[in-house]
Amino acid sequence: MPFAVDALPYAHDALNPTIDTETMQLHHGKHHAAYVTNLNKALEAYGDLQKMSVMELMKNLSQLPEAVRGAVRNNGGGHANHSMFWQIMGPAAGGAPTGAVAEAIARDFGNVDAFKTQFNDAGLKQFGSGWVFVTVGQGGKLAIVAKPNQDTPLMDNVPVLMGNDVWEHAYYISYRNRRADYLAAWWHVVNWAEVNARYAKILAGEAIV
Numbered sequence: 142m143p144f145a146v147d148a149l150p151y152a153h154d155a156l157n158p159t160i161d162t163e164t165m166q167l168h169h170g171k172h173h174a175a176y177v178t179n180l181n182k183a184l185e186a187y188g189d190l191q192k193m194s195v196m197e198l199m200k201n202l203s204q205l206p207e208a209v210r211g212a213v214r215n216n217g218g219g220h221a222n223h224s225m226f227w228q229i230m231g232p233a234a235g236g237a238p239t240g241a242v243a244e245a246i247a248r249d250f251g252n253v254d255a256f257k258t259q260f261n262d263a264g265l266k267q268f269g270s271g272w273v274f275v276t277v278g279q280g281g282k283l284a285i286v287a288k289p290n291q292d293t294p295l296m297d298n299v300p301v302l303m304g305n306d307v308w309e310h311a312y313y314i315s316y317r318n319r320r321a322d323y324l325a326a327w328w329h330v331v332n333w334a335e336v337n338a339r340y341a342k343i344l345a346g347e348a349i350v
Contacts, residue, residue, distance in 0.1 A: 143191040161314055164310075164311070176215075199293055214291070238336070249284075272287065303331070307324070
């Protein structure tokens, strides 16, 4: 099939205790896999769409046949969002931002604490299921935006630097309904080296999910 779930770049237990092993197994192996299965199924009769990347599908969502637009929005968005999510986390990560991303955060938010507060607040206030993202605009300017369900800024042709999943399946085993605790703890597993690599690619004009 045209789309597949990439293997995690670390073991399922590598993000303990911030994200527990069972959550990683279910989230990556079941939830993400289901989005990919359903995306492939939706595109079975559309060979031309199967040749597009998930990023191209999301950017051109309004141009897709109405019969599959909803399925691609939900499942293609889920595939794009999760593919980004696994990459920007890692073991022995966290700490303070580094490099060009640290400089951009200072420029656009004043300081790291203000940045994290705004990000966590946006994630906490996202009603129901959804995501909170950091996007990259003109001149590399960073912005924080929350989206419902599996929507992504890619649908608006806006590059995604990083983002956190605030669907309950992302945190419920360890945090129950305490989304605020999950958002606060999540910074311990953010891989700033990978975030910097993504920022460099975006500034260079490369297309990434």
